[in-house]
Amino acid sequence: MSKQEFTITVYTENQIGLLNRIAIMFSRRKINIESLNTSPSEVDSVHRFTIVINEFEEVVKKLVRQIEKQVEVLKAYYNTEDEIVWQEMALYKVPTDIIAEKVKVERLLHQYGARAVVIRKDYTVFETTGHREELEGLIKALEPYGLIEFVRSARIAIIKASKGFHEKLKEFEEHEPGEEVIENEFLDKQDEVFTM
Amino acid sequence: MTNATTLEAKTPKAIPHSSGKQVDEVTGSQAVLEAFIAEGVDTIFGYPGGAIMPIYDALYDYHDRLKHILVRHEQGGIHAAQGFARTSGRTGVVFATSGPGATNLVTGLADAMIDSTPLVCITGQVFAHLLGTDAFQETDVVNITTPVTKWNYQITDATEIPSVLAKAFYIAGSGRPGPVLIDITKNAQLQKFAYQGYTPCKHIRSYRPKPIVRKEFVEEAAKLINAAEKPFILFGQGVILGKAEKEFKAFIEKTGIPSAWTVLGLSALPTDHPLNVGMLGMHGNYGPNVLTNECDVLIAIGMRFDDRVTGRLDKYAKQAKVIHLDIDPSEIDKNVKSTVPVWGDCKETLPMLTQLVEKKEHKAWLARFNEYTRQEVEAVIHDELNPTSEILTMGEVIKTVNELTNGDAVIVTDVGQHQMVACRYAKFNQSKSNVTSGGLGTMGFALPAAIGAKFGAPDRTVVAVIGDGGFQMTLQELGTIMQSEVNVKILILNNRFLGMVRQWQQLFHDKRYSFVDIQSPDFVMLAKSYGIAGKSIDQRTDLKAAVTEMINHNGSFLLEVMVGKENNVFPMVPQGCSVSEIRLK
Numbered sequence: 001m002s003k004q005e006f007t008i009t010v011y012t013e014n015q016i017g018l019l020n021r022i023a024i025m026f027s028r029r030k031i032n033i034e035s036l037n038t039s040p041s042e043v044d045s046v047h048r049f050t051i052v053i054n055e056f057e058e059v060v061k062k063l064v065r066q067i068e069k070q071v072e073v074l075k076a077y078y079n080t081e082d083e084i085v086w087q088e089m090a091l092y093k094v095p096t097d098i099i100a101e102k103v104k105v106e107r108l109l110h111q112y113g114a115r116a117v118v119i120r121k122d123y124t125v126f127e128t129t130g131h132r133e134e135l136e137g138l139i140k141a142l143e144p145y146g147l148i149e150f151v152r153s154a155r156i157a158i159i160k161a162s163k164g165f166h167e168k169l170k171e172f173e174e175h176e177p178g179e180e181v182i183e184n185e186f187l188d189k190q191d192e193v194f195t196m
Numbered sequence: 197m198t199n200a201t202t203l204e205a206k207t208p209k210a211i212p213h214s215s216g217k218q219v220d221e222v223t224g225s226q227a228v229l230e231a232f233i234a235e236g237v238d239t240i241f242g243y244p245g246g247a248i249m250p251i252y253d254a255l256y257d258y259h260d261r262l263k264h265i266l267v268r269h270e271q272g273g274i275h276a277a278q279g280f281a282r283t284s285g286r287t288g289v290v291f292a293t294s295g296p297g298a299t300n301l302v303t304g305l306a307d308a309m310i311d312s313t314p315l316v317c318i319t320g321q322v323f324a325h326l327l328g329t330d331a332f333q334e335t336d337v338v339n340i341t342t343p344v345t346k347w348n349y350q351i352t353d354a355t356e357i358p359s360v361l362a363k364a365f366y367i368a369g370s371g372r373p374g375p376v377l378i379d380i381t382k383n384a385q386l387q388k389f390a391y392q393g394y395t396p397c398k399h400i401r402s403y404r405p406k407p408i409v410r411k412e413f414v415e416e417a418a419k420l421i422n423a424a425e426k427p428f429i430l431f432g433q434g435v436i437l438g439k440a441e442k443e444f445k446a447f448i449e450k451t452g453i454p455s456a457w458t459v460l461g462l463s464a465l466p467t468d469h470p471l472n473v474g475m476l477g478m479h480g481n482y483g484p485n486v487l488t489n490e491c492d493v494l495i496a497i498g499m500r501f502d503d504r505v506t507g508r509l510d511k512y513a514k515q516a517k518v519i520h521l522d523i524d525p526s527e528i529d530k531n532v533k534s535t536v537p538v539w540g541d542c543k544e545t546l547p548m549l550t551q552l553v554e555k556k557e558h559k560a561w562l563a564r565f566n567e568y569t570r571q572e573v574e575a576v577i578h579d580e581l582n583p584t585s586e587i588l589t590m591g592e593v594i595k596t597v598n599e600l601t602n603g604d605a606v607i608v609t610d611v612g613q614h615q616m617v618a619c620r621y622a623k624f625n626q627s628k629s630n631v632t633s634g635g636l637g638t639m640g641f642a643l644p645a646a647i648g649a650k651f652g653a654p655d656r657t658v659v660a661v662i663g664d665g666g667f668q669m670t671l672q673e674l675g676t677i678m679q680s681e682v683n684v685k686i687l688i689l690n691n692r693f694l695g696m697v698r699q700w701q702q703l704f705h706d707k708r709y710s711f712v713d714i715q716s717p718d719f720v721m722l723a724k725s726y727g728i729a730g731k732s733i734d735q736r737t738d739l740k741a742a743v744t745e746m747i748n749h750n751g752s753f754l755l756e757v758m759v760g761k762e763n764n765v766f767p768m769v770p771q772g773c774s775v776s777e778i779r780l781k
Contacts, residue, residue, distance in 0.1 A: 016350075017339070017349075024343050065530075068525075069526050071347045184352045
């Protein structure tokens with residue numbers, strides 16, 4: 001057995017501080033998080049973390065149980081790449097004059113399925129979505145044409161066999177709607193309060 | 197999935213204001229104290245400070261309903277609350293201020309987390325608008341304490357207080373218990389809001405305190421137990437936390453299975469019970485350790501296979517089928533792979549098992565344990581309890597305490613050699629009688645924990661057994677004992693060394709005694725300065741009279757017993773060895 005890539009999906013309440021509570025479960029074991037995404041789920045008030053790590057399955061299995069034990073975690077899963085559909089997105093900024101001159105670039109972008117998001121006189125921003133290798137392939141390809149800036153998003157993933165849980169989750173939210181997040185409403189009220 | 201009707205039935209009614217009058221408006225601080233009263237809290241351990249002053253101001257009007265014990269350091273406060281929780285079976289409650297007050301709780305939180313002790317800690321925090329400005333005594337307490345709390349939360353608006361405290365008590369005390377910290381900003385403590393009573397929490401949608409019991413696994417476990425020829429039970433604190441001592445006893449008595457305990461499981465089963473075969477682990481008894489690697493079915497109940505219990509995992513009970521009963525699903529297969537996992541509260545699963553198992557006796561198998569006991573008595577125990585040399589041993593002191601308290605005392609121990617000796621030799625007739633820092637091994641735990649233990653079990657004799665090193669870590673709590681007139685018996689076993697570390701240096705580091713030679717003040721004079729009676733002895737002839745005096749003294753008493761400087765605790769499973777490689781010397 002060797003380390004392999006696992007995608008961990010965690011369904012949680014939307015609570016301040018929960019990101020830290022989950023993140024430290026990895027750092028406590030000195031596991032590097034390769035990618036982390038938080039987003040809403042298909043159900044109101046339920047949040048979804050997608051975390052990618054490289055580890056032994058036995059370690060991941062125990063870790064996921066510890067994550068699931070947290071009070072505000074509804075459910076946690078771990079999956080290998082073949083059990084999920086996943087995508088990452090990347091943005092590339094390149095000088096407009098170079099790409100306007102070189103026909104090759106246009107072909108290249110076409111080949112990688114990239115599309116222009118912003119076109120300005122001085123620079124153009126392209127976007128592409130796909131698997132890691134594709135995104136990285138385009139960086140290499142664009143480098144000779146003066147790539148100015150590159151950024152890649154975290155992985156987002158859909159679990160192929162998730163129907164059962166989805167039904168449960170919907171039912172769950174119907175019976176017990178989640179609570180609103182209460183944020184600090186006082187941060188801009190410094191001058192109004194007497195403090196000692 | 198719970199349906200809507202049962203959910204409604206589960207929703208408890210609001211508890212009105214404790215004054216009995218209709219109260220329309222309260223401050224956040226009053227709401228905190230009302231929550232305590234509604235939850236049945238009567239004792240708070242705490243220390244005031246700037247950011248928690250509004251709560252202390254409100255407490256002034258509640259002194260008839262809530263007893264507050266002023267400790268000398270917040271760490272003392274939280275250990276006291278732990279001691280309280282352990283002897284009373286209730287949730288311990290702590291107050292501390294922001295910044296240093298809150299950070300002083302961290303050791304106690306970590307201790308309570310690893311030993312599953314239910315606590316609700318309230319910390320004051322700077323005004324909400326000052327968060328993140330490096331205000332005076334501002335610390336990011338919620339983030340500091342996240343890894344050492346079962347749950348924590350910061351309140352910036354008073355209207356949240358009743359529901360958040362209800363959640364706090366529910367989370368701390370349910371399922372596998374643990375510490376909860378609630379950080380309340382000063383503005384929220386001062387803020388007035390419309391009060392609608394206090395509604396206890398019985399359910400949180402994302403939190404499942406107990407896993408659903410899987411009947412098929414219970415049946416499978418019963419089958420294994422019925423077919424076993426050499427079954428062996430390991431029990432831990434889960435039996436005590438689940439209040440399942442009776443159910444546990446019924447189970448072992450029907451099956452006739454020899455049962456050994458972890459340090460935290462100690463006292464769940466009376467010491468003299470014929471099926472109690474002793475202590476597991478590094479300094480546990482000979483038989484239970486050796487026979488772990490011989491049994492055919494290993495039944496673990498409410499214990500987590502700590503490394504101090506298992507020794508080398510790849511040589512641990514490899515021949516046995518393992519049945520693991522635990523309320524926390526993440527404990528199953530964490531350290532030792534189970535053949536049959538029995539998720540659930542052992543208060544529920546044990547009676548189910550008892551019903552399915554056949555009545556049996558395992559006389560020949562039990563005799564094997566007794567034979568190992570005989571060998572251990574001969575090689576270790578006899579000399580420890582009845583030494584022939586002039587030098588006093590820790591074991592004989594504990595034996596004397598047993599004799600003079602009839603095994604009815606609460607024994608609170610610190611960490612180190614004296615702890616292992618006390619656990620090995622103390623006798624217990626009833627549950628919740630052994631209070632110690634098991635998982636974290638916190639030196640300095642015993643003195644403050646004993647204070648709390650006494651408040652948790654006011655009618656019982658509480659003896660704090662402490663080493664000369666550990667005592668010096670939290671001796672400021674003598675002030676609490678003095679001021680609150682806490683009747684605890686302080687028994688210092690002084691070997692003028694940090695004994696456990698010295699033992700390891702002797703055995704594994706060529707006797708290179710690196711900084712274990714610790715000096716102590718005159719403990720009796722120190723006690724005297726706090727108005728606490730005391731005595732120091734170094735002669736065997738004085739032992740019985742001195743322990744008698746300590747126990748019979750009207751009030752707290754400090755007894756220092758000078759014991760052998762370089763005595764070692766045996767048996768011992770050396771680190772990196774298998775439990776069956778346990779050494780008698």
